[in-house]
Amino acid sequence: MTRSQDVLETNASTPLKASEDSPLPSATLGGEQRRSLEQITLLLFITVPFLALVAAVPLAWGWGVSWLDLGLLVGMYYVGCHGITIGFHRYFTHGSFKAKRPLRIALAVMGSLAVEGPLVRWVADHRKHHKFSDAEGDPHSPWRYGESVPALLKGLWWAHMGWMFDEEQTPQHKYAPDLIKDPAIRAVSRQFVLWTVVSLALPPLVGGLVTMSWQGALTAFFWGSLVRVALLHHVTWSINSICHAAGKRPFQSRDKSGNVWWLAVLSCGESWHNLHHADPTCARHGVERGQLDSSARIIRWFEKAGWAYDVRWPKRDRIDARRKEQPADAA
Structure with a gap:
């Protein structure tokens, strides 16, 4: 068992040791505390795409959106989304499968194009989340302030995006030593x-070259860069907030993770969150019949191509052992 897997299986109530607050090696990106400049930059990367997302509704209603811009939005969205769900989450965080070296690096780059933070920090935060899920020490639990309606509303805001402005950060040398x-x-x-610049610049570059106009580049930047980033951010953050406060919970887990069906397509299968917390290393999250999980489908393609191996696919006895009620057919 690797040290990273040890982290995932440690009891959630175990407190962090004082030695875990020591500085990270300088070779990793980001330290243990967010500096003021980083917080301001983070705020800009949240608010500017979000304003574009809000403006997209009346713009699409009044002037429409071209097929090129829509294609860039959808294409870039699902590249980044699967980079997060397959790469950052199921592979780097949980080791749901093993990957050949080229695929390993490609997944790291794809996930970085989602503009959700550096890989090492993302993985460290998520491993800590699983260690303390919905308990004291969880970086982004919506139950942080209690279970009353006002407390939950405050907690949902915290889980969705407020936690990212917290100065104290997850010790990366403790939670992601394998990646470091x-x-x-x-x-x-x-x-x-660099990957953020590439992610934001690629749509206007394609849009400008295809239309041979600055207007084409500008609209591509609006839809393919700003709107796409904002939509992907809020879908990802909804897994932290909505999927830990609502949804069905057919499987036994030590937290409040739930399945939220209407987020399944946009989240590439991540919103089948209850099974994930019941069995974190499983490569497929939507294990019931009809539960769409595009990330699992792509992992299957990687496996058939020989790029991925030792995939931890769901097994009936393992699923039934975690089920609260009578076993049902697994997908």
Whole structure:
């Protein structure tokens, strides 16, 4: 068992040791505290795309959106979304499968294009979330302030995005030592600013070249960059907030994770969140019949191509052992 897997299986009530507050090696991107400049930058990356997302509704209603811009939005959205769900989450965080070296690096880059933070920090935060899920120490539980309606509303805001402005950060050397030791992955994580620029610049570059106009580049930037980033951010954050406050819970887990069906397509299968917390290393989250999980489907394609192996697919006895009620057919 690897050290990262040890972290996932440690009891949620175990307190962090004082030694875990020591500084990270300088080779990793980001420290243990967010500086003022980083917080301001983070605020801009949240508010500017969000304003674009709000403006997109009347713009689409009044002037419409071109097929090129729509294609760039959808294409870039699902590249980044699957980079997060397959790469950052199921592979790097939980080890749901093993990957050949080229796929490993490609997934690191794809996830970085989602503009959700450096890989090492993302993984460290999520591993800590699983260790303390919906208990004291969880970086983004919506139950942080209590279970009353006012407390839950405040907690939902915290879980959705407020936690990202917290100065105290997850110790990366404690929760992601395997990634820090990998020079290529460490480099991708440190190059987060570069991949952010690539992610935002690619749609206007394509839009400008296809239309041979500045207007084409501008509309592509609006839809393919700003609106796409905002939509992906809020869908991802909804897994932290909505999926830990609502939804069905057919499986036994030590937290309040639930399945939210209407987020399944946009989240690439991540919103089947109850099974994930009941069995974190499972490569498929939507295990019931009819539960769409595009991330699991793509992992299957990777496996058939020989790029991924030792995939932890759901097994009936393992699923039934975690079920609260009588067993039902698994997908």
